[in-house]
């Protein structure tokens with residue numbers, strides 16, 4: 004039984020089986036390879052073992068995949084075209100088409116003509132369609148300077164008698180076919196001047212060249228149902244020439260007005276691209292361009308091109324199928340007519356022509372360098388590709404081709420005459436290695452780029468998140484929203500609105516959500532970046548504010564110091580004249596301290612504090628101070644106090660901190676005292692005698708005043724029993740010394756110092772600059788012992804200048820000269836007789852100071 008089953012077993016499975024996951028089908032009868040019927044026992048078991056679907060398998064048509072072509076890198080195609088010999092043309096014209104109305108030919112000349120035809124011999128001979136033999140002239144052979152050479156490996160050699168169509172068919176047609184499929188390509192004509200490059204590229208109306216023939220082919224093809232019919236063609240022509248040897252310039256040959264083009268690196272901007280609909284349009288544009296092109300007559304060519312001419316034919320695809328959503332890329336066919344390399348000897352160029360030929364030769368040389376370096380790079384890729392293309396505008400423009408990224412073909416045009424041997428030899432030697440150049444077919448053909456269902460999604464990718472412009476983003480987002488809504492509406496219309504479970508509608512909704520999500524995500528990112536930027540700006544602004552605040556503080560400190568100096572100067576000046584030793588004004592110092600305490604606070608408060616100092620000094624009725632502790636006890640060394648016990652002046656604790664010590668003392672003056680009355684009150688404690696020592700001590704102390712006040716806390720300051728005097732007082736003392744007003748006991752005028760302060764405040768803004776001499780930094784002791792040489796002149800406050808002047812005019816005599824022995828003894832003005840001069844002086848002072 005088992006043997007029977009084995010013998011009727013199905014044939015072996017094929018090597019490749021495609022398993023289809025379709026719903027189970029009804030089992031068919033097992034196909035039998037033999038005609039014998041199966042025994043009944045076997046048929047009984049068939050419903051248990053599913054039959055092998057042989058028919059089905061055999062019926063499956065396995066798609067025949069095209070064999071994958073190995074990636075063959077194509078070699079650069081080099082064509083060679085030999086220009087017909089001149090002599091050959093001459094001979095034929097003289098013999099065949101001689102015009103009738105010419106003068107009878109001179110027989111001698113005729114013989115000469117015949118002779119010339121004999122001399123004219125070709126240096127190049129065609130071996131076959133791919134090689135030529137170059138033979139040097141007899142003279143050179145005899146000199147053994149050159150020998151016959153064979154150049155082979157050309158893609159095709161066009162003989163002298165070949166037609167333009169031959170050239171087109173062999174060289175241009177394959178490129179054009181690729182171009183029509185969407186592949187870009189370039190074709191360039193190289194050769195010496197007058198060798199037939201322009202003839203090959205443009206031709207003549209009778210013998211049209213590559214460009215007209217290509218255009219004909221394009222529009223012939225576009226009439227048919229070919230891919231070309233789905234494209235729009237554009238034509239642009241421009242030339243690159245030298246600007247008096249200084250540089251390269253590009254000119255649009257199809258432009259209307261100013262044809263100069265803006266060149267930026269390898270990009271040429273402003274080039275006019277004309278859409279061409281038919282051959283007539285295209286040919287008229289070519290004719291227009293040819294008329295505009297720079298040409299000149301040289302020994303080599305009556306119409307020699309003086310520029311590199313570039314013709315671009317662009318095919319723009321407008322084939323966007325709705326079903327496949329396929330879009331093709333644009334392709335460009337570039338045809339280049341290079342200006343021919345020239346030898347100075349042959350062309351006889353001079354002046355401007357010579358400059359042009361230098362430019363032409365340079366461009367040709369760079370072009371050749373690019374190709375050679377490409378070849379070297381392909382031989383040894385480790386070396387890296389040298390960037391010769393940067394040396395000329397043309398090679399920069401054709402960079403992709405010269406780096407082997409896009410395919411190109413070259414046609415070398417040579418003259419066949421013996422005299423052209425050197426030019427021809429040079430060109431062939433240079434170009435023969437180019438045949439080994441390969442270019443990789445990396446460029447994708449047309450119609451391969453499949454786009455997604457929503458091509459606008461790509462737009463999102465293009466949004467610059469780093470530096471966004473909110474307006475642009477809003478536009479993009481709004482546009483996206485509109486498009487989504489339009490699409491959804493359209494699709495919603497197509498779908499059955501009642502059928503909510505329509506998968507199509509669901510899909511659309513999902514896609515919509517997804518897109519909205521992406522949009523919002525991008526938008527959020529953009530907003531985040533904008534906020535970050537604003538945050539940074541805010542930080543910068545804060546930093547600037549801080550620095551400005553600091554500057555303001557320092558300026559205010561300076562101004563306060565200056566004010567302090569001025570106040571000290573004035574008060575000490577008056578007090579020195581009025582009484583020997585008066586307590587020092589402490590208000591500015593307090594103000595300074597207060598200011599320093601408030602440094603971290605608002606700058607406005609600081610200004611207010613500064614103002615308070617000066618203004619409150621005038622106001623006796625200031626409110627109770629919160630910093631009573633800061634009020635210092637004034638200590639002064641007086642000549643009468645032999646003991647070093649400081650004389651303390653208690654200050655009313657209810658007085659404001661800003662209220663100065665002078666004010667405190669001024670309150671001791673009788674308020675009802677007559678201003679004009681210089682007679683002081685006999686009980687007044689301010690009637691003290693000031694000594695030189697006192698002044699000197701002040702001088703020494705003033706140097707460290709600010710430091711001391713900073714170093715010691717308020718409590719310590721109170722304990723300090725040394726008085727600090729402003730620097731100005733020392734200068735005043737010196738001036739007084741100059742004026743021989745020494746140790747005078749001058750009666751203190753009965754004045755209200757508070758009023759003086761008001762005036763001082765008003766003057767403080769106009770006060771001259773106080774210059775503290777370096778000498779004042781010396782200790783008091785050294786100053787005391789120092790020689791009494793005349794001090795340098797220095798700037799003084801206005802009041803002191805006035806005072807000095809007044810004193811000088813009065814010629815005050817030191818009538819009460821104080822002897823050293825009497826120093827240190829307290830003298831009151833009441834006990835001293837007042838001289839007439841001193842009284843006058845005081846009056847004058849009082850009047851001048853508006854006391």
Ligand SMILES: Nc1ncnc2c1ncn2[C@@H]1O[C@H](COP(=O)(O)OP(=O)(O)OP(=O)(O)O)[C@@H](O)[C@H]1O
Nearest residue numbers: 086087196197198199200201202304307308342343
């Ligand atoms: N294959 C050819 N058959 C007939 N005439 C030709 C051929 N090649 C060139 N000529 C003629 O030779 C002359 C010079 O040719 P052409 O101007 O094309 O040279 P060129 O290489 O462009 O020179 P240049 O570099 O100076 O511009 C032209 O009058 C042209 O008609």
